[in-house]
Amino acid sequence: MVNDRDSQKIVDYMKNFARKHSLFVMAYGTGCGAIEIPPTMTSRYDAERFGIRGAATPRQADVLLITGYLATKTLKRVIRVYEQMQGPKYVIGFGSCTINGGMYWDSYNTINLLDKYIPVDVYINGCMPRPEAVISGFIKLQQLIQDGKADGWKHYQDNLDDYRENQKKVIKNWNMPDFSW
Amino acid sequence: MSNEKTQNEQIILDKLFESFSNIEGSVRRERRIELKVSKDHVLSVLLYAKEQLSFFHLSHISCVDWLEDNQFELIYILWSHETQMQLFVKILIDREKPVAPNIDYIWRHANTYEREIREMYGIEFKGLVGEQEFILEDWEGMPPMRRDFDTKEYAEETFFDRPGREDAKDVREEIIERSREELPDFAKKYSRD
Numbered sequence: 483m484v485n486d487r488d489s490q491k492i493v494d495y496m497k498n499f500a501r502k503h504s505l506f507v508m509a510y511g512t513g514c515g516a517i518e519i520p521p522t523m524t525s526r527y528d529a530e531r532f533g534i535r536g537a538a539t540p541r542q543a544d545v546l547l548i549t550g551y552l553a554t555k556t557l558k559r560v561i562r563v564y565e566q567m568q569g570p571k572y573v574i575g576f577g578s579c580t581i582n583g584g585m586y587w588d589s590y591n592t593i594n595l596l597d598k599y600i601p602v603d604v605y606i607n608g609c610m611p612r613p614e615a616v617i618s619g620f621i622k623l624q625q626l627i628q629d630g631k632a633d634g635w636k637h638y639q640d641n642l643d644d645y646r647e648n649q650k651k652v653i654k655n656w657n658m659p660d661f662s663w
Numbered sequence: 664m665s666n667e668k669t670q671n672e673q674i675i676l677d678k679l680f681e682s683f684s685n686i687e688g689s690v691r692r693e694r695r696i697e698l699k700v701s702k703d704h705v706l707s708v709l710l711y712a713k714e715q716l717s718f719f720h721l722s723h724i725s726c727v728d729w730l731e732d733n734q735f736e737l738i739y740i741l742w743s744h745e746t747q748m749q750l751f752v753k754i755l756i757d758r759e760k761p762v763a764p765n766i767d768y769i770w771r772h773a774n775t776y777e778r779e780i781r782e783m784y785g786i787e788f789k790g791l792v793g794e795q796e797f798i799l800e801d802w803e804g805m806p807p808m809r810r811d812f813d814t815k816e817y818a819e820e821t822f823f824d825r826p827g828r829e830d831a832k833d834v835r836e837e838i839i840e841r842s843r844e845e846l847p848d849f850a851k852k853y854s855r856d
């Protein structure tokens with residue numbers, strides 16, 4: 483049955499449908515943006531009606547939120563967390579800090595363009611995005627998942643060397659395993 | 664100063680002048696006294712202020728980089744709960760060989776401030792115990808808070824810019840014209856052209 487093209491489509495549709503409605507978000511906050519997560523999750527905006535909820539460990543999570551500026555020191559931990567997550571996995575970049583450095587664009591200690599270090603599927607702009615914007619970002623991600631386009635994690639695996647090169651440029655002392663998945 | 668409001672401040676300042684001959688100082692305003700001390704005397708001044716003048720609390724140690732004068736300035740900010748006054752003790756140290764006395768046996772939490780200053784400005788504190796690394800990780804090169812460290816240049820070299828921003832416009836000229844101000848010298852290096 484799976485050899486049939488059309489039935490594969492149906493299987494994919496079912497898979498993506500299931501994935502997009504159970505987005506487990508890694509509870510890891512960087513920068514100012516983590517403060518927008520509690521209102522998004524609690525009763526006023528209630529993100530759980532979209533199937534978005536928290537996960538305690540990287541192994542159980544599907545989505546990694548980078549909620550704002552990322553110090554080079556934190557980047558090291560983020561890479562470690564990202565690689566421990568199991569595919570399919572998605573990254574959402576919050577706020578202008580992840581897009582172009584935001585107000586920390588000339589800081590010696592925060593990275594500017596997150597996409598060079600880990601693959602970002604959806605950016606949410608704003609400084610800081612409000613919960614409505616956050617939820618709209620999640621819905622965008624759900625659409626991408628449904629269309630099968632949220633494949634940053636595959637891109638990461640295929641181009642691991644490029645990413646590593648960028649990562650090692652800022653993380654001078656790479657005392658982590660070279661693969662952690 | 665014969666201002667009535669700052670009488671108490673003046674009394675404390677006079678006490679300091681009586682005990683130490685080689686210090687300069689003034690009352691900056693209500694509840695704020697400022698002292699300029701030489702590096703060799705700062706320990707005794709701080710101890711005297713703590714034990715005799717009830718400045719029990721060290722609020723902060725701050726550092727200023729006087730690049731043009733080739734000096735660092737350390738500012739010890741003390742607070743007295745009894746008299747509700749702030750005492751600023753300032754010392755100047757040489758920028759080429761920046762060494763300052765360690766005061767973490769007077770106030771233990773000074774250790775944290777000193778380690779931060781050591782990391783950010785590269786000032787050595789004689790006898791300071793603690794990991795060399797404090798906030799930064801694997802930092803090489805010039806301490807980043809020194810004024811001759813160019814953060815913009817460093818960030819451009821190290822990090823990536825978002826493509827498509829090359830034609831971003833410098834709107835400061837327009838703003839300056841509109842408000843009839845001048846661009847200060849230090850800001851000119853941030854011009855895009």
Ligand code: SF4
Nearest residue numbers: 514550551577579609
């Ligand atoms: S985009 Fe703004 S709110 Fe978000 S981390 Fe950066 S400075 Fe903070």
